[in-house]
Amino acid sequence: MTALPLATEKKLGLVIDLDTCVGCQACATSCKEWNDGGYSAPLSDEAPYGPDPFGAWLNRVHSFEAGEGTDSRTVHFPRSCLHCETPACVTVCPTGASYKRGEDGIVLVNPDTCIGCKLCSWACPYGAREYDYTHGVMKKCTLCIDRIYNETLDPVDRQPACVRACPTGARHFGDLGDDESAVSKLVRQRGGYDLLPEMGYKPTNKYLPPRPRSVVRSTSRPVTETMPAPDGSAAERLFAWIDKVLSA
């Protein structure tokens, strides 16, 4: 059903820390690996090798440069589905294949009923949906629905593959509808923000801004080391003479 739930019991989503992300692409590759065998498998690559590789991925990590001069910095920017509260990708879907779950707010595509019209990808401002040409249906982040509720996995693994893979702890998973959850507290502490809030899609996922740069300013002159000058001793002159003879 493309009608949106009036409210969801939980608002499961990700909090992505742009301060600590190092742009290693581990989340993207881990996502690809898990989801190629997961809920909406296959996650096909039309052309995995060769000069023009092409395939469907659910998570993409951009790198931007922001600011000027000494205040400029590199910001790695992972981009995936934000599991919006009012996602137009769902309401435009003509078949009901796209839907938002009432229990946890996850936005999913049913790969068995999607007709591959691609209209949802036009409706998404975040580029979260990619079309799988081999499968003929639209693919998107499932928030690893087949991990987070999977009781055959160790409890520590019951979180999205991207979160589990992140080596710097830049990705956090939890219930953003619960004010007391760890992710909600993190968002409050760090001033987490929505992407393009003016679009009105009410993203669930939040981004934590890079922390203000701590600038250490020193007033003393930098210390430079100097090489010892020749001292003009007899031994030094002897070795200079030997060097000259041997070099001739």
Add this chain to the structure above:
Amino acid sequence: MNPAYSVILFTTSSGAGYGLLFWLACVVLLGDASATGGLASAGLFMALALVTVGLLSSTLHLGRPERAWRAVTQWQTSWLSREGVLALATYVPAGLWFLMQWLWPSVWWPLPVVLAVLAAIGAMATVWCTGMIYQSLPTIRAWSEPIVTPIYVLLSLASGATLMALLQAVSGSPWRLMAVLAALLLMAAAGAKWLYWRRIDTAPRDWTVERATGLGRIGRVRPLEPPHTQPNFVMREMGYAVARKHAGALRWLALGAGFVIPALLFVLAATLPGGPPTLAAALATLGVAAGVLAERWLFFAEAQHVVTLYYGAERA
């Protein structure tokens, strides 16, 4: 936006078919005897053929065309679904009307009139939904202009009137009124498109990469490294952009060959004594077909999606 040829052909062909259906119904309502004879049968056949070719073409755009029937289920929220429902629903009165014209052309009142009215309403409602599919997307500034859907309806009416005038001219029926009407609609379409282009050229493009990333708090944002070495689906589908120079030339071609010259042909043929109506209408039809196809191609190629901000566009 990538101009998908299946969608361009669909909206052009179906739009003309629904427009023709509308004018056929108007002619019936006016009590024109020509609408009850062979002209009506031929016109209905042509309209339904154009609509059907368009709808079949639109399924080529689908990854899973065999599941297309599912698209009629979500009419509560989806304009695409509404379009599908109305397109199928319009077949019922239009198809019955066609069968009656074909099998029992002498039956006149009131069944064909009722069917014609229902078909005309269905035709225009379907075209309205087509426009709303695009207009309802806030992600594409050029499409969310409120004039988009009226232009879809106007172009459908104008191309349908062109075909109606052609049919009347070919069959030797009175055609002058429809030719003048087609000329007026074509000029109105040209004016609306001119307004639309002026609007999208001057609209503030205030979606920026700073806003898209939320990094404007640090300062100016520019791309450093893309997430992949080759264009992905998002870039192929949403990143297509036509060079401004070519867009300008195509706009003039669409306005001139597509709307203004056909309108002049209709006016000249209708007012000059002894003007060759069939030749004028045929030339006008060719011009309108080329013009609407060019207009539709530009509608896609000139539209910029906000997601391009993540891929190097500074503004959208």
